Amino acid sequence: MVKQYLIDSKYIVEGWLETLLVSPNEEYKKLYEAMNYSLLQGGKRIRPILTKAVLESLGATVEPYKEYVCAMECIHTYSLIHDDLPAMDNDDYRRGNLTNHKVYGDGMAILAGDGLLSYAFQLAAQNKNATPEQAVKAISIIATAAGPEGMVGGQAFDLQSEGKHLPLQELQVLHKGKTGALFAASVELGLVLGHADQKSYEAYMTYANALGLLFQITDDILDITGTIEELGKTPGSDLKLDKSTYVSLLGLDGARQEAQRVADTAKQALLSTNHSTDILIGLIDYLLERSN
């Protein structure tokens, strides 16, 4: 069920993304081409789908808030473009295609990322269906998660930690910023826009934080056990880079046990609410399964 939901939701989100970025003039066309190149290159769309799934679980309609859903994917895409740059991870390929800077050059790739990041906030602020109170709260959540206290902080710490063996506690700080913050924000956006009550809010956020962690642990497991088709990159690349991962710190079995423990926490939190959380629970099993 959740697999079909992911396919359907990806299709809906990508429909919105396809018509999102249109250059206002002839002079800026190349920039918009570069932004669209990465934004429309597929991927799981897991962050916008999370926002969508949370809204739906609360009984809300998603379409009126599509600007927020798209904003999350704009921010994720910007982070990938900048992450792939020679000054950062220096990757030539992503999802089997040339990375942005390999097609458009480093300068334009930096600007394409900058453009997508700014545009996410423009989208959010221009949505007409959230109340101004909801909008300000939602924008604060997105900015805090994307910025120096969240994702950018984690990326900077990752950059500094290259070639270092991080202990588990620091690895957790790194991932909480680098991937966890945006995951949590995707869920929280849905809670704010979907008028969740305080009790549900807390339960969903416990779920969100566990889900981000689960995503990272299963990613580390997949890096060892996955095939090149599943990963879109060579297996064992973290190992080769001598990076600390959950597998290198806990062993493969230890990492799988940790994944199961975190998955149970996430499920338990949702079961305490009386919303339709089947899809959200299904997402946990989906992440667990891909690493088994």
Added chain:
Amino acid sequence: MVKQYLIDSKYIVEGWLETLLVSPNEEYKKLYEAMNYSLLQGGKRIRPILTKAVLESLGATVEPYKEYVCAMECIHTYSLIHDDLPAMDNDDYRRGNLTNHKVYGDGMAILAGDGLLSYAFQLAAQNKNATPEQAVKAISIIATAAGPEGMVGGQAFDLQSEGKHLPLQELQVLHKGKTGALFAASVELGLVLGHADQKSYEAYMTYANALGLLFQITDDILDITGTIEELGKTPGSDLKLDKSTYVSLLGLDGARQEAQRVADTAKQALLSTNHSTDILIGLIDYLLERSN
């Protein structure tokens, strides 16, 4: 009078900026150091001062809106950090100091810029004194001016136009994005937060657009006539890069006449309002004088 106002306002703005960025943990300290390095390196602070001056001219107190004032400088600083990167203008010095990437490396400089951009929106959304309606409008203005329809668009067009001789019309598109958009947004922020009526709004925006253009024209003139002390860089550097400028297209006298014409438009617009616009008018003369 305006010179003293600029000195005093710069002092006030820099007081706010100095305590703005504090790392939430040990792991992100280097990132915050890199962001502060560029944010606290001086400069004219003309954009935040514009927001301040507009608020004051409308009879509003500035301090309750200091997050917005600082947000404008965060965005300006991020644009300078990214602009100086090897993939863009490749500058080693700015204001007599090493550029961000020369001190912290290209990767950290990219992240410092990304962090400042995100943080600007976090600041704006976390201000408690604007109404939610004002906040959403203000954030929309900042994002649109900073993003692909504004500054990033202009920067991308500039990057593509390297080594090309742009005609006047395209040079105007370039500058309207690259510098004009943020200038106009600085004024518009003040209008939104200061509750300007519709007639004043239009008059101030005419002023804002003319001021941005005046800034660019006088910058181009200064590049020819200025000393290395005035510029903080070698005079004639645009000429050496064979860039289209107002001087290369209109000649020195032609550019000065255009500056005077634009200055008159800006003044005329303000005289139609009944607010205390002495400082704002003084700013026009200040810009005019520095190029005479």
